Amino acid sequence: MTSPSTSSPSPHALPQERRVVTAIPGPKSQELAARKQKYVANGVGNVLPIYVKRACGGVVEDVDGNSLIDFGSGIAVTSVGNSAEAVVRRASAQLADFTHTCFMVTPYEGYVEVAEQLAELTPGDHDKKSALFNSGAEAVENAVKIARSYTKRQAVVVFDHGYHGRTNLTMALTSKNMPYKHSFGPFAPEVYRVPVAYPYRWLTGPENCAEEAAAQAIDQISKQVGAENVAAIIIEPLLGEGGFIEPANGFLPRIAEFAKDNGIVFVADEIQSGFCRTGQWFACEDEGVVPDLITTAKGIAGGLPLAAVTGRAEMMDAAHAGGLGGTYGGNPVACAAALGAIETMRELDLNSRAKRIEEVMKPRLHKLAEQYQVIGDVRGRGAMIAIELVKPGTKDPSPEATAAVAKACHENGLLVLTTGTYGNVVRFLPPLVIGEDLLNEGLDILENALASVG
Incomplete structure (x- = not known):
C-alpha cells in the first residue's frame, strides 16, 4: 500500500511516501519491544512501539520497512523535519570541532549566537537576555527562579489544563494527574491554580468565556493568594497537553495586563507552541501579548535537546552569577542545530507553511465534524490542530473513541498523538515541511478511522 509524494526531498531524504508492508508494529519492532521490556523501566512508555530506523521530511521509516506519515513531529520537536539539511550540516561541523566544554567553564560563540537570535525573534522591542538549558521543564523551573529572584516573592499562579513538565516543581505546576503526577508527590x-478560558467547555458559552474566566482567575488570585505575593503567572498561549485549548480571545491580554499592574512576571510557556508552529514565531503574538519571560524548547533545535528562558534584561539579570546554568545547558552541538533550525525556518518561511497546513486541515476537519457526531470540537492554529471526541449528542469526553481512532490511524500508516485532560483529544503536529499530498492522505486515513468507530 504505497502512495508517492510530490514534495521535494532534501539530499538526506527518504522517499516521501506512506508504505505499509507488515502489521504495525512489525516483527522486528516486536523483537525490539521484548528487549525494551527486559531492560527499560516500565515507566517509560511508547505511543506506538514501532522502532525507527530513519526519518525525514514528513515520514518515519521503521526497522520493518514501513514508512508512516508523521503527524506528531516527536511532539512538536522536528518542526523543520527530521534530518533537516541545515541542522545536520551545522551540527556535524560542530561535532568535528568539539562536543562539549561546559559554557560555564569555557564559553563558545554558538551559545551567544543562539541568545542573539532569541532576542531578535521573541516578541517585544525591549532589551532581552537568555539562558539556555536542556529541556522544557528545566526552562520553566528556571523561569520561576528568575521571577522569584526579581520580585522577591514566592507564589506562582498557573491554569487549569496547563502542562509545564515532569520535575518536582513543574509537576506541581502541571494540571493533569495521570500519567504525569500520580504517586510522585x-x-x-506555593503553587496556585486558576480557571482558563476553555471556550468549548465554558458553562455559560464561548461568547462569555474570556471575560468570565479572566474575572474568576483574577478574583481567585486577589483573594486567595494576594497579588502582592505572586512572583509569576505562567500560561501556555495555546495549551498543549491539556488538549490544544485556545484561550478565548481577550483572556491572555487581560491576564497579562493584571500581571503588569501588580508587578507580577508574566511568563509565556511556548515550549510546544513556539517556533512557527502556530503560523507565528510564537503563539502569544496572535493577540499582541508581549511576555516578560518566554520559555522555549521542542522545535528550537530540530531534534537536539535545547531549551531557553528569554526575557527582559533586568529580570534575567536578577539572579546572582552562578545561580543559573547546568553542565549541559546550551551544549555546542545543540546550539549549532538550533542555528540550523532557525536558518531553515527563515529560508523556507515556515510560518507561512504552518498557515497553509491550517488552510488544508481545518476545512476537512470541520466537514468531518458535520459527518461524525463523535467530533465535538475542532480547534488550534497553524500546524497545531486538534479534534475533541465526545459521546455523540453530548459533551461527555470519549477517551475510548479517541484511543480507537488513534489505533486505526497507526495500523494504516499514520502516526498521530492523543492528549487532553480527559484523554479525548487527537492532536495533529505535522512537520512544517510536509508535502500537501501526504497531509491529505493522512486526513483520508483519519476519515477512515472515524468511520470505523462510527
Missing part, C-alpha cells in the same frame, strides 16, 4: 509548595 509531595510537590513543591
